Amino acid sequence: MKKKKIHIVTLGCAKNLVDSEYLAGQLDAEGWEVVYDSDSTDARVVVINTCGFIGDAKEESVNTILRFAAAKEAGDIEHLFVMGCLSERYRDELRDELPEVDAFFGVRDLSDILRAVGTTYRDELRGERRLTTPAHYAYLKISEGCNWGCGYCAIPLIRGRHVSVPFEELIDEATTLARKGVRELIVIAQDTTYYGIDLYGRRRLGELLRALCRIDGIEWVRLHYAYPAHFPQEVIDAMRDEPKICKYLDIPLQHISDRMLRSMRRGLSKAETIDLIGRLRREIPDIALRTTLLVGYPGETEADFEELLDFVTASRFDRLGVFPYSEEEGTYSATELADDVPEAVKTERVERIMALQQEIARQKNERLVGQVRQVIIDRCEGDFWVGRTQYDSPEVDQEVLIVSTAPLAPGTLTDIRITAADDYDLRGELAGTDR
Known part of the structure; x- marks a missing residue:
């Protein structure tokens, strides 16, 4: 008997990718043939997992929906479903504008999506996934949502407040991944350092990282999206002591000016940020730090930006990304602050930081030759x-x-x-x- 075929298109971050993998795991167990992000497939059912974080991502999601809506109108596909962040936030508006879509679902509607395509959610398959990544690495999502409420960020409006995945479930999921050949686990969440507070009354990320290192078959454990405020010492201890934990940390800092950090509602100061970087590098001397910066935030002056440039020069991050501020409706900055930095200035500031970082990256790489x-x-x-x-x-x-x-x-x-x-x-x- 020919298998039913479904095409899952995933947009946005690795957290969305994991959600698609959970969906595919359920479908695979029910006899579906799952195709990921294909440009040439005869699948008659399509699910688009959308991103709604910033303007460019929203535009990409809308354009993807429109492309498949046109395919449905042309008779190339029979059913079109939309899920994920954009759908969570703008479901009513999308439903009105895109009648070609059979149904819209949010970020926690896995059982509803399965029902819509004609199958049933199976609780015994919780944590089962069909990987989109190469077989030797996988993302491990340890929590959902965020409690910080940064001034520019719509994540709490989309994903809700922080909810940790129970410790034992994560160990079981990671063990299953290892049995399937995964050697590198990439730990992700909206904020990994907050893990455990809601369930256990304390942060348990350090303990979780150590437990993941005890799983047979896992060789590398990598940590992403670590919020800098109140950074747990236990995480530094684990990264220093455990040889399986990559000496790598993705820690989005966004800015360094105290004016900007307060307005962004980041929960820490310039001095605390510099102290944390120093502590990480003292205790883990070979650590590679990746950060993300935000320029053109409301009220950012040239002096604020020059302070940020000086910080990048002094800190010499190993990896760095920078984004221009874009107003997200419903956030503090969109509601209370004027988007007063011209777009041309935002673009120029992005280019200046990236030019500086390019030189830093080149110098760091040249020192590796021969090693x-x-x-x-x-x-x-x-x-x-x-x-x-x-x-x-x-x-x-x-x-x-x-x-x-x-x-x-x-x-x-x-x-x-x-x-x-x-x-x-x-x-x-x-x-x-x-x-």
């Missing part, structure tokens, strides 16, 4: 094998392009000698044995 680094192999691409060091996360950070006449198996940890470097990528050759 041997352990690399996890991700794939073969053209004439190169492509991998990453523990200091680089998939999709967002730099890669190592490896020349090897011998085949290298994805997921293996391999010693690579760095032979050349540019601004955002490295080149290398085999330096030893892999495992």
Whole structure:
């Protein structure tokens, strides 16, 4: 009997990707053939998992819906469903504007989506996933929502308040992933450092990281989206002591000016931020820090921006991204503050920071030439094998392009000698044995 086929299109961040994987896990168990993000499939049912975080992401989500709505009108597909952040926030408006869509669902409507496509949610499959990532790494989402209420951020309006996944469920899910061949776990949430407070009355991220390191088959544990205010010492201790935890931290700082930090409602000061960076680097000397910055926030003066530039110069982050402020309805900044920084100024500030960071990245990479680094192999691409060091996360950070006449198996940890470097990528050759 021919399997029913469904096409899941995922937009936005890795947290959305995990939601799609949970959906696919349920569908797979019910006999569906699941296709991810395909440009050529004959699937007659399509589910679009949307992003609604910032303007560009919302535009991409709307354009994707319109493309598949046109396909439905042309008879190329039979059913079109929309889920995720954009749908959660603008369900009524989307329903009015896009009658071609069969139904809209929010971020916590998994059972309703399954019912709509003609199947039933099975509780015994909680935590089961059909991975969209290569088989050797996976994201582990440890909580949903956020309690911080930063001035510019719509996440609490979309995803709600912080809700932790029970500790035991996460260990079970990670163990299952390891049995399926996952070697690198990337721990994610809206705020990973807040994990556990709602369920246990205390932060348990450090304890969770240590427990993940005890799972057979897991070689690397990587931490993303760590909120800087009240950063738990237990997490620093775990990162310092556990060899399986990548010496890598994604810690979005957004700004350094005290004026901006207060207006953004970030919950910490410039002095506290600098102290945290110093503490991380003292206790974990080889740590790679990734951060995200926001420029053009309401009221940001040239002096505020120059202070941020000086901070980037002094801090020399290993990885850095920067975004121009965009007004998100319903947030504090959209309601209470005037979007008074011209778009051209926002763009110029983004470009100035990225030019500075490009030079910092180039200098850091050039110092790696001649060193041997352990690399996890991700794939073969053209004439190169492509991998990453523990200091680089998939999709967002730099890669190592490896020349090897011998085949290298994805997921293996391999010693690579760095032979050349540019601004955002490295080149290398085999330096030893892999495992």
